[in-house]
Amino acid sequence: MSDFSNKWIINEYRKLRQAVVSGDRVLVLKTVRQLLESGVDPLRVVNQGLVSGMDAVGNMFRDNEMFMPDVLMSARAMNEGINLVRRIRRTPARRPLGKIVIGTVSGDIHDIGKNVVKIMLENGGFLVYDQGVNVEPRQFADAVKKHKAQILALSAQLTTAMLNMKTTIAAVEAAGMKDKVKVIIGGSATFQDFADEIGAHGYAPDASAAVHRCRELLESNSCGRQRGPNLKIVK
Amino acid sequence: MDYKPVKTFNELAVKSLDDFIYGIAPYPVTAKNGMVIGGGAVYPEINMTLPPITVDESTMPEVRKQYAEMIEGILKRAKALHAPGIIVELELLPPTTIEPKWGIEINKILREKMYEYEEKYGLKSLLRCTPNDTREIMRPPLMRRGDLLESIFTTFEKCAEDGADILSIETTGGKEVHDEALVTCDIRKAIFALGVLGVRDMRFIWSKIVEIAEQTGSIAGGDTACGFANTALALAEQSMIPRVFAAVDRVATVPRTLAGFEVGAVGPDKDCGYEGPYMKAIAGVPISMEGKTAACAHLSSIGNVAACVCDMWSNESVQNIKLLSAPAPVVYTEQLIYDCRLMNEAAAEGRSYALKLRDWLADSDSRLDPQAYVLRPDIVLEISKELVKEKDAFIATKKAAALAVDVLKRGMAAGEVQVLPKEKKWLDIISSQIETIPDDWQEFWHEMQKELDLSKWRPEEYDLEVTAAKTASAG
Numbered sequence A: 001m002s003d004f005s006n007k008w009i010i011n012e013y014r015k016l017r018q019a020v021v022s023g024d025r026v027l028v029l030k031t032v033r034q035l036l037e038s039g040v041d042p043l044r045v046v047n048q049g050l051v052s053g054m055d056a057v058g059n060m061f062r063d064n065e066m067f068m069p070d071v072l073m074s075a076r077a078m079n080e081g082i083n084l085v086r087r088i089r090r091t092p093a094r095r096p097l098g099k100i101v102i103g104t105v106s107g108d109i110h111d112i113g114k115n116v117v118k119i120m121l122e123n124g125g126f127l128v129y130d131q132g133v134n135v136e137p138r139q140f141a142d143a144v145k146k147h148k149a150q151i152l153a154l155s156a157q158l159t160t161a162m163l164n165m166k167t168t169i170a171a172v173e174a175a176g177m178k179d180k181v182k183v184i185i186g187g188s189a190t191f192q193d194f195a196d197e198i199g200a201h202g203y204a205p206d207a208s209a210a211v212h213r214c215r216e217l218l219e220s221n222s223c224g225r226q227r228g229p230n231l232k233i234v235k
Numbered sequence B: 001m002d003y004k005p006v007k008t009f010n011e012l013a014v015k016s017l018d019d020f021i022y023g024i025a026p027y028p029v030t031a032k033n034g035m036v037i038g039g040g041a042v043y044p045e046i047n048m049t050l051p052p053i054t055v056d057e058s059t060m061p062e063v064r065k066q067y068a069e070m071i072e073g074i075l076k077r078a079k080a081l082h083a084p085g086i087i088v089e090l091e092l093l094p095p096t097t098i099e100p101k102w103g104i105e106i107n108k109i110l111r112e113k114m115y116e117y118e119e120k121y122g123l124k125s126l127l128r129c130t131p132n133d134t135r136e137i138m139r140p141p142l143m144r145r146g147d148l149l150e151s152i153f154t155t156f157e158k159c160a161e162d163g164a165d166i167l168s169i170e171t172t173g174g175k176e177v178h179d180e181a182l183v184t185c186d187i188r189k190a191i192f193a194l195g196v197l198g199v200r201d202m203r204f205i206w207s208k209i210v211e212i213a214e215q216t217g218s219i220a221g222g223d224t225a226c227g228f229a230n231t232a233l234a235l236a237e238q239s240m241i242p243r244v245f246a247a248v249d250r251v252a253t254v255p256r257t258l259a260g261f262e263v264g265a266v267g268p269d270k271d272c273g274y275e276g277p278y279m280k281a282i283a284g285v286p287i288s289m290e291g292k293t294a295a296c297a298h299l300s301s302i303g304n305v306a307a308c309v310c311d312m313w314s315n316e317s318v319q320n321i322k323l324l325s326a327p328a329p330v331v332y333t334e335q336l337i338y339d340c341r342l343m344n345e346a347a348a349e350g351r352s353y354a355l356k357l358r359d360w361l362a363d364s365d366s367r368l369d370p371q372a373y374v375l376r377p378d379i380v381l382e383i384s385k386e387l388v389k390e391k392d393a394f395i396a397t398k399k400a401a402a403l404a405v406d407v408l409k410r411g412m413a414a415g416e417v418q419v420l421p422k423e424k425k426w427l428d429i430i431s432s433q434i435e436t437i438p439d440d441w442q443e444f445w446h447e448m449q450k451e452l453d454l455s456k457w458r459p460e461e462y463d464l465e466v467t468a469a470k471t472a473s474a475g
């Protein structure tokens, strides 16, 4: 490959990342198409352009430089870009970093925080199974089993419901999944000491930290699949 | 069945800026024990909740003990500080609403102690009973039928019979749609959720609450847009959505919260409804507000401005945990009493002093945050004056949002309110979204059916017929 085409490609990646950051779907699709037509490896288009743009979005959101609706627009642009790569190059779906079951514990119906965490986890490359709100311990345990999730994420805003996190952990253990799943908790009622006290493996105060913590948990989880910082397109 | 308003507000109840002041409402409310809300003095309203505990049969003895301890501490402090009166809010939790007998029991524990302090020491007090809107627990929720709703009504009825003076609730009708509107900053959906769904649900549920109040001789206080605009406030506080969006959304909640007064509620409305000043301006009802004293419950940028025209001053809610001086509910009782003392003292010196204090409260916040700006008394009156011209609550909701945008743009241009650079484009985005909303609600509903996920809520629970699907199948 010539220097010129190298420069061109690097520039196109930058453009693609920027288009993801600004949620510009039209520009994302146009750039992806151009890159693929010039014969660039589709995996690189995804990782160095689309996913890397979304990583930047995650950081900007963490640093309060972007609002939630902007993040959603970026996520949509990235997903459309990935879908285009799949259509043109017939590459199958991307493989998730890991599977997470999420929900708000029994007795609590606050779900906005939980939904924000879900969005950020999905954007961060996880496959998330949302159980909704007011979820009974048994339902969590069943969902973890059914989806073979590596992480269980529990949310609670009410002090009168937070102890149900403990009950949920007990239900998961009773279902024989103690060593198969890591539990992360969050929500305004919770804190690190409480997580330690009830035997959760992790706690995060906000959605960006939740993504980071889930990545760490997965790395420490012996049942975790192969993973890396970027999404993988697999055959 | 259509639940029609029994009152309409075609003109402002508050006639001038000089009449828009804390402690005085055009239509004060008198309770059984003679306490008058909105009749000249601002009263503290204390709200408290349990520390971490699962509420069930086995923990009920502890729950009873906690409430008994909290009320004793609160009243003792109120007496010691010579409070002229105090309002206690019992905000029931989901389990103590679903199982009405528990809520009723707690209500009794509080009321009896309050009677005791009134009889023994002359400390006047009122109890506000706020069941939890548990309809939301089932998803998609049943809004107009079912056991959950029945338990709410039973709780209201029995607690009122047992002496609860004021009935309130934070209803959630329309929130199924509004939550999504917030995360995506979609003002079209927010206006639909508030102006169509919210208003319909408010008319339904408040018609029933007013009936219960009439039967039991209690006061149908009022609602709050907590599940709507306070969610926006919390999201803006975490920088997840623009503050200007939260400010516009707040003003857009006005017709929804007003719907309670249109079917017979009389105030005082609920503390966390920061749209309260608009209620006072339009319906003339006394209002409860919370601000800096609610930092125990949530952060906000409207800590002072919220007090400008309040008739009761609250802390939203605090857990019964021990602080250095005393348990938190006692500490907050003290803070509220001192805040009220200052306001009442200024008013006792003469109207001009009260107005001065009001303006200080307003000006110290309103320049710094768009959410505070739209609560400035003169801005509240300006917007309210336009809103009372609209007969239709949906059009009023759309108009409220549009007026809020205009006022904020003007305020920014005049340097009266700070808006972060990254937020500026949002006022234009919101404006252009509002422009796409038709004036005919049915046409809007038809459009929205295509945009909304109808599996997340039940249109029939709002008396709405799904027409788009019919058209599609007919075609």
Ligand code: B12
Pocket (backbone or CB within 6 Å): A107, A108, A109, A110, A111, A112, A113, A114, A116, A117, A153, A154, A155, A156, A157, A158, A159, A160, A184, A185, A186, A187, A188, A189, A203, A204, A205, A206, A207, A208, A210, B049, B091, B092, B093, B094, B130, B131, B132, B133, B136, B170, B172, B179, B226, B227, B228, B230, B231, B234, B235, B238, B240, B296, B297, B298, B299, B316, B317, B318
């Ligand atoms: C909006 C709101 C409501 C709405 C809920 C809307 C909804 N769909 O969720 C409505 C009106 C329905 C509501 C009802 C009630 N509420 Co409420 N509510 C709030 C409010 C104002 C904002 C919550 C919110 O959405 N925040 C925005 C989100 C984005 O933030 P977040 O939830 O904190 O989530 C972030 C982090 O915590 C974290 N996170 C969240 N979940 C998870 C999960 C994991 C795994 C991880 C890692 C991280 C994580 O990441 C998120 C994003 O950064 C809070 C006030 C507050 N200070 O938070 C009260 C608050 C939570 N509510 C409270 C109460 C008491 C109630 C009611 C009991 C009131 C009543 N009597 O009716 C009911 C209970 C309903 C029920 N059964 O659960 C109390 C809780 C007190 C307590 N500690 O027990 C609060 C704190 C207000 C207060 N101080 O009084 N509420």
